[in-house]
């Protein structure tokens with residue numbers, strides 16, 4: 001059976017408090033880095049903007065890092081504002097921890113389900129794959145993907161991870177026949 005795939009449809013927003021207007025949402029926009037190479041030391045920031053007052057903040061990617069420690073191709077990517085690099089840095093948990101923000105994935109991802117025929121042989125086994133690290137609650141994802149109520153999910157799903165705890169690591173579950 002083909003897996004269900006979770007992928008982002010755009011960059012997530014950032015939940016972080018603006019120092020000027022107290023808004024709690026920021027965006028990377030199209031995604032821009034600032035690079036400051038000072039002798040043998042390197043600073044790289046990812047720029048984000050408050051969605052209500054436009055104040056720009058800098059998220060530290062590298063701080064006073066030895067230039068030689070950074071892969072030249074990666075450094076070129078920062079200088080060129082490479083969209084893939086923007087995405088991979090933004091969703092890197094290390095960046096979030098270091099700069100004290102969380103990601104707001106609301107409306108920024110989708111679930112691709114190959115057509116499942118639930119009238120096939122029971123029980124049905126389904127695998128969930130994460131193309132991007134979007135945290136989802138298995139219970140809600142499965143209900144959405146199969147068009148089941150939450151009660152039906154609790155009754156008919158056997159899952160190898162907690163149904164309630166948000167995860168962004170792949171998992172699999174079994175759908176039991178009705179009855």
Ligand SMILES: [Zn+2]
Pocket residue numbers: 018019020021022023050051052053054055
């Ligand atoms: Zn603001």
